Amino acid sequence: MAAYSKKVTPEHVELSELCRAQSTIDNTLYAVKDVKRGLRDLNGNGVVAGLTQISEINAFRYENGRKIPIEGELFYRGIPIEKLTNGFISEKRYGFEETTYLLLFGSLPNEKQLKDFRQMLVAQRSLPTNFTRDVIMKAPSKDIMNSLAKSVLTLASYDKYADDTSLENVLRQCVNLIATFPMLAVYAYQAYNHYELGRSLYIHNPSRKLGTAENILRMLRPDKKFTEIEARVLDLALVLHMEHGGGNNSTFTMHVVTSSGTDTYSAVAASLASLKGPKHGGANIKVMQMFKDLRENVKDLKDDDEIRFYLNRLLAREAFDRKGLIYGFGHAVYSISDPRAKLFRQYVEKLAVAKGEEEMYDLYSRVEQLAPKVIAEKRHIYKGVSTNVDFYSGLVYDMLGLPVELYTPIFAIARIVGWSAHRLEELINMDKIIRPAYVSVSKRVDYVPMKERI
Numbered sequence: 089m090a091a092y093s094k095k096v097t098p099e100h101v102e103l104s105e106l107c108r109a110q111s112t113i114d115n116t117l118y119a120v121k122d123v124k125r126g127l128r129d130l131n132g133n134g135v136v137a138g139l140t141q142i143s144e145i146n147a148f149r150y151e152n153g154r155k156i157p158i159e160g161e162l163f164y165r166g167i168p169i170e171k172l173t174n175g176f177i178s179e180k181r182y183g184f185e186e187t188t189y190l191l192l193f194g195s196l197p198n199e200k201q202l203k204d205f206r207q208m209l210v211a212q213r214s215l216p217t218n219f220t221r222d223v224i225m226k227a228p229s230k231d232i233m234n235s236l237a238k239s240v241l242t243l244a245s246y247d248k249y250a251d252d253t254s255l256e257n258v259l260r261q262c263v264n265l266i267a268t269f270p271m272l273a274v275y276a277y278q279a280y281n282h283y284e285l286g287r288s289l290y291i292h293n294p295s296r297k298l299g300t301a302e303n304i305l306r307m308l309r310p311d312k313k314f315t316e317i318e319a320r321v322l323d324l325a326l327v328l329h330m331e332h333g334g335g336n337n338s339t340f341t342m343h344v345v346t347s348s349g350t351d352t353y354s355a356v357a358a359s360l361a362s363l364k365g366p367k368h369g370g371a372n373i374k375v376m377q378m379f380k381d382l383r384e385n386v387k388d389l390k391d392d393d394e395i396r397f398y399l400n401r402l403l404a405r406e407a408f409d410r411k412g413l414i415y416g417f418g419h420a421v422y423s424i425s426d427p428r429a430k431l432f433r434q435y436v437e438k439l440a441v442a443k444g445e446e447e448m449y450d451l452y453s454r455v456e457q458l459a460p461k462v463i464a465e466k467r468h469i470y471k472g473v474s475t476n477v478d479f480y481s482g483l484v485y486d487m488l489g490l491p492v493e494l495y496t497p498i499f500a501i502a503r504i505v506g507w508s509a510h511r512l513e514e515l516i517n518m519d520k521i522i523r524p525a526y527v528s529v530s531k532r533v534d535y536v537p538m539k540e541r542i
Contacts, residue, residue: 210296328428375478379452432484
């Protein structure tokens with residue numbers, strides 16, 4: 089049997105150039121044909137494609153027909169994210185399970201409902217017999233998102249009712265995936281860490297007494313130990329990443345794929361494929377890499393002028409990846425502020441103090457103050473620019489000792505809740521398969537018989 093080819097050959101290069109030559113579309117045609125490229129208008133606003141009750145994002149208000157930027161707002165089932173998070177934090181509860189209940193079922197649970205739901209999740213925190221050995225440990229990969237997708241699709245083989253799209257069955261499947269995603273992600277990393285990097289292998293069972301954030305840290309660390317502040321900051325990170333409207337790429341993918349009538353496992357795998365893209369779920373990794381480059385190229389990290397010079401080099405495509413971007417700033421919707429970043433910041437500082445990382449936090453704070461001014465000076469900004477949630481999440485994960493390979497999977501562990509809520513909403517309200525239109529700009533050509541082709 090021939091070996092699986094993993095190298096690009098000269099033939100691939102030649103054919104790719106042919107593909108490029110025949111498939112490149114003149115950008116001016118988008119305006120001529122009035123096509124919203126990327127489903128956005130010229131101002132970057134998303135084309136309205138559906139209705140949802142799950143979450144709401146506000147970044148502007150309208151006054152006398154004028155669009156005026158405001159402080160960003162995020163609502164989960166109508167509740168401001170600030171009040172929701174401050175509620176469970178002030179009452180000294182972990183918020184993941186409570187917020188999951190809210191997004192799935194539309195209202196905050198009372199004590200009994202929350203207790204029962206937690207027990208439902210606990211009961212689902214297990215994988216099929218030998219699944220870890222036979223699926224997760226086989227062909228381990230540095231790309232944990234691909235490993236997650238592989239595991240999700242394989243779980244369908246263990247589900248007798250995998251193709252049943254009744255509401256009650258899909259809810260069962262979603263709850264199971266929400267409960268098992270931390271295991272699938274962490275075990276996939278442990279397999280990679282052992283088989284590819286040659287380190288010791290640790291497969292810790294989740295504790296029935298702990299919540300999701302606590303169990304992630306327990307399963308990841310060799311000694312299973314973690315502090316309360318570590319677990320609470322990770323719990324907050326999970327809640328803030330859990331949901332963000334129906335228009336983000338992976339959630340829209342969930343709506344699109346669900347509307348075709350496919351099974352839950354396929355729909356979730358499709359959303360995972362979307363989330364792993366660096367333009368979506370991988371942004372916090374870019375922030376971490378950018379700061380590493382900054383520390384290597386700026387001699388005095390307390391000198392604002394040196395930092396400003398480096399930021400200008402970033403925009404001039406002279407530093408880091410030469411893409412002309414300062415990662416962690418700007419958002420497709422928010423302008424003045426990202427409410428998730430504002431909430432995160434105050435708890436990031438507490439974690440930095442607990443970890444003895446005050447100097448690193450100070451550097452982030454300096455960049456947070458300087459970057460918007462540098463961007464405003466160098467770029468024509470039609471809306472404000474501020475830090476987004478990715479700016480601080482990478483720093484949090486680094487201080488928690490999470491490996492970079494798990495940054496995007498942690499996002500997925502949170503976002504599977506939002507995807508599940510949107511899948512259920514799409515099934516309840518589904519009328520037609522989602523099918524946007526594309527305008528053909530191809531030219532008519534004659535068929536050429538084989539003997540006459542050059």
